[in-house]
Amino acid sequence: MLKINLQYDWERFHAHYCVNVEPGITTLLGGSGEGKSTLLHLLGGFLTGRGELSFHDRSLLSLPAYERPISTLFQSDNLFPQLTVWQNVAIGLSPSMRLNAEQKEKVSWALGKTQLADKAQRFPQALSGGQAQRVAIARALVRNKPILLLDEPFSALDPSLREEMLYLVNDVTQELGLTTLLISHLPQEASLIGGRVILIEQGQVVAHDSVTVLSQSDPHPLFSHYLGVSRHSTI
Amino acid sequence: MHVWRIYQGLLPAILGIGTFVLIGATSLAALLRYSELHSWLEYLQQPYLWRLVRFSLWQALLSSGISLLIAIPVASSLMHRRFYGRSALLQLFSVSMVVPTIVAILGLVVVYGRSGWLNQLFGVQIPLYGLVGILLAHVFFNMPLAVRLLLQGYDLIPSGQWRQASQLGFSRWTAFRWIEWHYMKKVLPGAFVLIFMLCFSSFAVVLSLGGGPKFSTLEVAIYQALRFDFDLNRASFLALLQVSICTLFALVVYRIAPVNRQDVSLLAVRHYPLKDSHWAKLVDSLALCCAFVLVIPPFLAIFDPIFSPIFFKTLQSPALWLAVWVSLQIAVPAALISLLLGVCFSVVARFCMSRRYVSFLPNKIEHLGNMILMVPGLVIATGLFLTLRDLGFGFQSSYWIVVWVNAVMALPFVLRALMPIMYQQERRFRNVYLSLGIQSWSRWFLEWPLIRRSVAQALGYALLLSLGDMGVIALFGSQGLVSLPLYLFQLIGAYRLEEGACVAVVLISLCLLLFYCSSRFVGGKVSVSNVKN
Numbered sequence: 001m002l003k004i005n006l007q008y009d010w011e012r013f014h015a016h017y018c019v020n021v022e023p024g025i026t027t028l029l030g031g032s033g034e035g036k037s038t039l040l041h042l043l044g045g046f047l048t049g050r051g052e053l054s055f056h057d058r059s060l061l062s063l064p065a066y067e068r069p070i071s072t073l074f075q076s077d078n079l080f081p082q083l084t085v086w087q088n089v090a091i092g093l094s095p096s097m098r099l100n101a102e103q104k105e106k107v108s109w110a111l112g113k114t115q116l117a118d119k120a121q122r123f124p125q126a127l128s129g130g131q132a133q134r135v136a137i138a139r140a141l142v143r144n145k146p147i148l149l150l151d152e153p154f155s156a157l158d159p160s161l162r163e164e165m166l167y168l169v170n171d172v173t174q175e176l177g178l179t180t181l182l183i184s185h186l187p188q189e190a191s192l193i194g195g196r197v198i199l200i201e202q203g204q205v206v207a208h209d210s211v212t213v214l215s216q217s218d219p220h221p222l223f224s225h226y227l228g229v230s231r232h233s234t235i
Numbered sequence: 236m237h238v239w240r241i242y243q244g245l246l247p248a249i250l251g252i253g254t255f256v257l258i259g260a261t262s263l264a265a266l267l268r269y270s271e272l273h274s275w276l277e278y279l280q281q282p283y284l285w286r287l288v289r290f291s292l293w294q295a296l297l298s299s300g301i302s303l304l305i306a307i308p309v310a311s312s313l314m315h316r317r318f319y320g321r322s323a324l325l326q327l328f329s330v331s332m333v334v335p336t337i338v339a340i341l342g343l344v345v346v347y348g349r350s351g352w353l354n355q356l357f358g359v360q361i362p363l364y365g366l367v368g369i370l371l372a373h374v375f376f377n378m379p380l381a382v383r384l385l386l387q388g389y390d391l392i393p394s395g396q397w398r399q400a401s402q403l404g405f406s407r408w409t410a411f412r413w414i415e416w417h418y419m420k421k422v423l424p425g426a427f428v429l430i431f432m433l434c435f436s437s438f439a440v441v442l443s444l445g446g447g448p449k450f451s452t453l454e455v456a457i458y459q460a461l462r463f464d465f466d467l468n469r470a471s472f473l474a475l476l477q478v479s480i481c482t483l484f485a486l487v488v489y490r491i492a493p494v495n496r497q498d499v500s501l502l503a504v505r506h507y508p509l510k511d512s513h514w515a516k517l518v519d520s521l522a523l524c525c526a527f528v529l530v531i532p533p534f535l536a537i538f539d540p541i542f543s544p545i546f547f548k549t550l551q552s553p554a555l556w557l558a559v560w561v562s563l564q565i566a567v568p569a570a571l572i573s574l575l576l577g578v579c580f581s582v583v584a585r586f587c588m589s590r591r592y593v594s595f596l597p598n599k600i601e602h603l604g605n606m607i608l609m610v611p612g613l614v615i616a617t618g619l620f621l622t623l624r625d626l627g628f629g630f631q632s633s634y635w636i637v638v639w640v641n642a643v644m645a646l647p648f649v650l651r652a653l654m655p656i657m658y659q660q661e662r663r664f665r666n667v668y669l670s671l672g673i674q675s676w677s678r679w680f681l682e683w684p685l686i687r688r689s690v691a692q693a694l695g696y697a698l699l700l701s702l703g704d705m706g707v708i709a710l711f712g713s714q715g716l717v718s719l720p721l722y723l724f725q726l727i728g729a730y731r732l733e734e735g736a737c738v739a740v741v742l743i744s745l746c747l748l749l750f751y752c753s754s755r756f757v758g759g760k761v762s763v764s765n766v767k768n
Contacts, residue, residue, distance in 0.1 A: 044402065045401075045402075046398060046401070046507065064510070065401045065402045066401060066402060066405075066510055067404070071402070072402055074398070076395060077393050077398065078399065080399065080413060082414075082417040091413065092403060095403055095404060095405045095406065095409035097413075
């Protein structure tokens with residue numbers, strides 16, 4: 001279990017996240033500027049917070065980004081444009097890219113899993129947005145870290161491609177038993193992939209429930225308020 | 236009507252570039268008019284000429300190679316390490332590359348000379364007069380320049396790549412291999428050509444530390460032909476030879492160099508920690524020590540005379556303050572003209588980069604401005620003097636010749652500071668400008684807070700280069716135009732070394748003051764505290 005009790009201050013923004021996350025997919029919902037990305041950056045080790053952060057009772061807070069059992073996918077800049085698709089995945093296993101036969105096999109497996117086997121020697125510039133994000137997912141697969149953080153990595157994709165990506169993430173999460181945290185602006189996405197939802201407002205976790213809460217006729221008052229705002233804003 | 240309005244806004248910039256080209260071409264044409272082409276074949280058969288060419292090439296290649304070899308690890312260390320005095324070191328680097336040559340030479344003599352600090356402290360004596368001295372001086376000037384150019388290259392690396400490197404546990408070496416080198420190899424050829432040309436056309440360093448005809452360069456030979464023999468034919472032949480060699484060299488390097496396309500992601504770079512190791516720490520410490528040893532002692536040596544009793548006596552000399560006044564009279568208008576020219580070049584280049592049929596022009600425009608590095612300042616000055624003399628102006632035009640030549644000689648540095656930020660603004664806001672119909676001055680008002688740091692840096696470089704000029708002023712110096720560097724050179728020539736050292740303190744203090752003023756008043760407060768770019 002991922003135990004979070006983190007505080008972070010930046011200018012006038014004071015955040016205090018307190019939540020325990022179970023394995024499986026959890027979608028982080030909330031309006032813009034409420035602190036969803038801040039939480040993911042704190043978990044990933046890209047921001048320094050105070051408090052406690054542990055995974056299976058092992059404290060992560062003092063660890064640098066590369067020593068945390070976490071893979072993070074961002075909205076952009078997940079790939080190195082100077083490296084080929086194969087190299088971009090392989091670098092997740094060994095930064096020096098000196099791989100043994102088993103590791104090479106693993107890269108091929110990940111590329112096959114993300115349907116990129118035929119694109120291995122291409123550079124990221126020659127890929128579509130969806131393919132580029134699949135490369136990033138392939139890298140997360142080979143890294144084999146138990147926690148996967150997704151900071152709106154599919155927001156720039158068209159709806160059908162986004163759906164395809166979400167299914168892929170869901171499959172991977174189930175198959176490998178990951179703890180996946182996904183940021184989304186769309187409650188429909190959370191409903192699509194299932195799991196649990198966390199609502200974040202002004203730097204705090206204000207609700208944490210099963211995703212079914214979103215489809216209930218009488219959801220938690222905070223969720224109903226958010227869903228009202230969300231529906232109005234997407235019309 | 237709309238198209239006419241666009242071109243009308245561009246007209247002052249085109250006029251600026253036109254003036255630059257016209258004056259340059261007229262100067263060269265005037266010089267060629269006095270040359271006898273049939274005698275050039277004879278020059279080509281002189282062994283002395285080929286020795287000059289060989290040595291010019293050799294010392295320039297060595298100087299640029301050594302400068303870059305040291306600069307690569309130093310830039311990488313400065314990029315990754317945060318330590319006390321880092322900002323001061325970067326500030327020092329930005330000043331040291333434009334510090335008046337004659338002052339730096341004095342500093343080097345105090346440190347490495349026969350009775351210098353090195354000999355006194357460690358009993359080590361190096362042959363300062365000759366190739367070693369020339370290399371030391373060139374590395375002193377150009378290693379900091381190379382570091383800053385490479386750091387500009389680092390700014391092209393999107394923050395996302397560092398974030399990924401941090402997440403994936405890259406060591407310093409892996410980050411260098413997979414990320415830094417990819418961007419660095421795009422910056423290196425340009426930096427190499429720039430430093431090569433600066434060293435190839437180096438004048439004051441070779442004149443002072445060359446130690447005789449054995450270690451002379453084409454630029455010094457041009458000076459000797461003009462100053463001592465007034466042999467316009469030989470001077471124009473040597474100038475043309477120098478231009479040809481530099482052009483050939485630049486063409487070859489750019490031919491084999493990878494294309495440098497600037498990334499759009501030029502927003503502030505965030506620092507993410509990489510995996511550290513004892514080896515990385517050791518290499519960084521060695522690189523930084525090397526930079527410290529090469530740059531700091533000559534600087535400290537310059538300020539040494541401040542404690543001598545003769546210092547205050549020197550300050551009371553009216554000739555010193557007259558020279559300060561002459562220097563300011565030259566440097567301030569030259570810097571402003573140079574900045575104006577730089578703005579003209581950048582405005583036209585920006586305009587072209589977004590237009591389909593002229594999108595190839597920005598690079599050419601930048602190269603046009605940089606071409607001045609190949610043409611010796613002395614040659615432009617002499618050509619300009621001959622043109623003005625033919626038009627009926629005599630030595631009274633010397634002042635404006637010195638101002639103009641200083642302005643155009645500083646132009647490549649101004650362009651280096653201005654162009655990246657100008658391209659960046661164009662890429663980021665082009666569509667917004669087009670959709671809202673924002674043009675010319677309105678763009679400047681909008682962009683000023685973003686570009687003022689670069690403008691300040693450009694102005695600072697131009698001010699310091701003009702203030703420290705020892706080339707053109709040496710040609711016209713006897714016409715009642717004695718600037719601080721020339722005054723210093725005259726004192727050294729008259730063996731009044733102690734007085735000369737005191738004048739050097741005044742000159743370097745003036746440089747630092749003007750650079751600070753430029754950064755503070757043009758660049759704003761942030762520019763002074765944050766000197767990474």
